[in-house]
Amino acid sequence: TETDSLLHLKKSLTNSDRSLSSWIPNISPCSGTWLGVVCFDNTITGLHLSDLGLSGSIDVDALVEIRSLRTLSFINNSFSGPIPNFNKLGSIKSLLLTQNRFSGTIPTDFFSTLNSLKKLWLSGNNFSGEIPQSLTQLKLLKELHLEYNSFSGQIPNFNQDLKSLDLSNNKLQGAIPVSLARFGPNSFAGNEGLCGKPLEKTCGDDDGSSLFSLLSNVNEEKYDTSWATKVIVILVIAVVAAMIFLFVKRSRRGDGELRVVSRSRSNSTEEVLMVQVPSMRGGVGDKKKEGNKRGDIVMVNEERGVFGLQDLMKASAEVLGNGGLGSMYKAMMGTGLCVVVKRMREMNKIGKDVFDAEMRQFGRIRHRNIITPLAYHYRREEKLFITEYMPKGSLLYVLHGDRGTSHSELTWPTRLNIVKGIARGLKFLYSEFSTYDLPHGNLKSSNVLLTDDYEPLLSDYAFQPLINPKVSVQALFAFKSPDFVQNQKVSQKTDVYCLGVIILEIITGKFPSQYHSNGKGGTDVVQWAFTAISEGTEAELIDSELPNDANSRKNMLHLLHIGACCAESNPEQRLNMKEAVRRIEEVQV
Numbered sequence: 001t002e003t004d005s006l007l008h009l010k011k012s013l014t015n016s017d018r019s020l021s022s023w024i025p026n027i028s029p030c031s032g033t034w035l036g037v038v039c040f041d042n043t044i045t046g047l048h049l050s051d052l053g054l055s056g057s058i059d060v061d062a063l064v065e066i067r068s069l070r071t072l073s074f075i076n077n078s079f080s081g082p083i084p085n086f087n088k089l090g091s092i093k094s095l096l097l098t099q100n101r102f103s104g105t106i107p108t109d110f111f112s113t114l115n116s117l118k119k120l121w122l123s124g125n126n127f128s129g130e131i132p133q134s135l136t137q138l139k140l141l142k143e144l145h146l147e148y149n150s151f152s153g154q155i156p157n158f159n160q161d162l163k164s165l166d167l168s169n170n171k172l173q174g175a176i177p178v179s180l181a182r183f184g185p186n187s188f189a190g191n192e193g194l195c196g197k198p199l200e201k202t203c204g205d206d207d208g209s210s211l212f213s214l215l216s217n218v219n220e221e222k223y224d225t226s227w228a229t230k231v232i233v234i235l236v237i238a239v240v241a242a243m244i245f246l247f248v249k250r251s252r253r254g255d256g257e258l259r260v261v262s263r264s265r266s267n268s269t270e271e272v273l274m275v276q277v278p279s280m281r282g283g284v285g286d287k288k289k290e291g292n293k294r295g296d297i298v299m300v301n302e303e304r305g306v307f308g309l310q311d312l313m314k315a316s317a318e319v320l321g322n323g324g325l326g327s328m329y330k331a332m333m334g335t336g337l338c339v340v341v342k343r344m345r346e347m348n349k350i351g352k353d354v355f356d357a358e359m360r361q362f363g364r365i366r367h368r369n370i371i372t373p374l375a376y377h378y379r380r381e382e383k384l385f386i387t388e389y390m391p392k393g394s395l396l397y398v399l400h401g402d403r404g405t406s407h408s409e410l411t412w413p414t415r416l417n418i419v420k421g422i423a424r425g426l427k428f429l430y431s432e433f434s435t436y437d438l439p440h441g442n443l444k445s446s447n448v449l450l451t452d453d454y455e456p457l458l459s460d461y462a463f464q465p466l467i468n469p470k471v472s473v474q475a476l477f478a479f480k481s482p483d484f485v486q487n488q489k490v491s492q493k494t495d496v497y498c499l500g501v502i503i504l505e506i507i508t509g510k511f512p513s514q515y516h517s518n519g520k521g522g523t524d525v526v527q528w529a530f531t532a533i534s535e536g537t538e539a540e541l542i543d544s545e546l547p548n549d550a551n552s553r554k555n556m557l558h559l560l561h562i563g564a565c566c567a568e569s570n571p572e573q574r575l576n577m578k579e580a581v582r583r584i585e586e587v588q589v
């Protein structure tokens with residue numbers, strides 16, 4: 001029973017006999033006499049065990065049995081050691097551990113099971129290591145308080161609608177993600193290595209925010225994560241020492257190659273790890289020697305100028321996001337050219353020749369609605385993909401972001417033009433990559449960039465053959481379609497489904513739940529459209545920010561119907577791309 005569970009919990013705590021003397025068998029925990037037990041309708045919904053001098057190892061398994069538990073507070077007690085396995089409490093909404101002595105790193109996927117979490121307070125402990133990436137996946141998270149700990153590394157990109165954020169007084173470094181600049185400076189104060197808005201300190205070359213140091217930091221963490229890795233490093237240290245010797249000899253000969261040697265962050269041992277960052281050989285001066293390769297950068301499109309790896313690594317950079325395919329960095333080079341660098345995850349099975357051929361094909365694309373990459377960098381363990389930076393950002397950001405000027409500029413004619421541009425871009429991809437199952441494969445609003453005059457540019461297209469299949473399934477939006485979820489198949493019609501979702505997103509102004517892996521959060525725009533169409537109420541779906549005149553409304557409904565025909569869950573009943581594009585072109589303003 002729940003009484004037993006609470007008594008088990010009490011047993012696991014030290015000092016509980018004094019503090020929790022009111023917790024006794026034979027009296028119901030919801031009788032009102034049990035200290036700190038909060039009930040609603042005779043079921044336990046919260047445990048507020050603050051300021052009780054408790055310590056010990058919290059019996060989380062006992063708490064798992066209390067299925068209605070939503071709030072757990074152990075504020076201002078004396079708990080220590082690593083974070084208990086609270087991630088077994090899948091329904092918890094508030095987890096408040098402020099002012100204890102918890103310590104150690106929190107595994108990066110720790111929070112991935114806590115999809116209901118709204119409030120997380122870990123302040124005033126001694127947690128260290130990176131802020132767990134899984135926090136960025138919690139769609140309902142509203143309050144995040146991590147102040148007064150020893151969290152280090154970069155701040156991940158929190159895209160959810162956080163209401164309150166405090167990361168002050170940690171050891172965080174690098175550029176503050178643009179999406180968090182709306183929080184005041186107090187949220188970030190006391191982290192010497194942080195720069196960028198809203199702090200006064202701008203990100204420059206030497207403050208840890210160059211692309212070079214951002215990439216090195218990630219590498220350092222990668223090599224620093226597991227004990228097993230450290231053992232392997234120690235075992236190969238003799239070999240590495242020999243290599244370092246050779247390397248130093250070469251460097252002295254003046255070939256300009258540069259590597260970072262960094263110290264691991266483990267408490268006791270201080271192994272020296274080789275952190276491989278891209279070679280910076282081959283800057284501006286190497287043009288003749290390297291042809292268009294400029295060191296390790298291969299230019300595939302020189303329309304915006306030519307740059308080398310050195311120019312890129314010295315650029316001041318900030319993190320833009322961390323999508324399924326890899327991390328995204330904005331980098332401003334000394335020449336004034338601003339680019340986006342995508343550090344591709346898990347492409348390792350691709351040989352250089354195949355990768356090169358594909359990139360060169362991308363580089364030859366010239367279409368008003370397709371972004372053409374500028375360059376790439378290829379090594380077995382590192383692939384960078386470089387495109388021009390588009391200041392307006394993605395359709396996702398403009399539609400659902402800060403709802404500022406850009407959003408109000410999304411008038412009906414602009415939205416229709418965006419849909420038509422997307423359709424034209426797709427038509428082009430279907431001829432350019434006509435043999436591919438998925439000529440795009442990852443069509444969603446974050447992969448539609450907007451030019452200054454709102455012309456859409458498709459990005460992240462035709463990647464499927466380049467990435468390893470396991471990652472494709474997790475990362476490409478096409479694999480979240482009913483085609484794959486129900487029948488484990490994708491085809492050219494799968495891109496049509498993705499087009500349908502984006503049309504419905506543009507017309508309704510709602511964030512599609514389809515974009516979330518667990519379907520939670522956002523609006524199921526497909527189901528909503530089908531239900532409304534069957535009930536004849538589809539006019540109610542149209543974004544309230546769009547105009548109300550009868551003629552425009554008629555045309556909006558026309559487009560909404562096309563979106564629904566594209567989003568049919570059965571590919572047999574779905575439009576094919578040619579027909580979808582033809583019908584979209586017919587829609588009038």
Ligand SMILES: Nc1ncnc2c1ncn2[C@@H]1O[C@H](COP(=O)(O)OP(=O)(O)OP(=O)(O)O)[C@@H](O)[C@H]1O
Binds near residue numbers: 321387394397
């Ligand atoms: N060329 C660019 N110019 C400006 N902003 C960009 C550019 N490319 C991407 N972005 C911005 O960076 C954000 C993160 O991009 P990223 O591709 O990592 O996210 P994603 O689309 O969610 O992930 P993925 O494509 O890996 O599935 C995008 O939402 C977009 O706002």
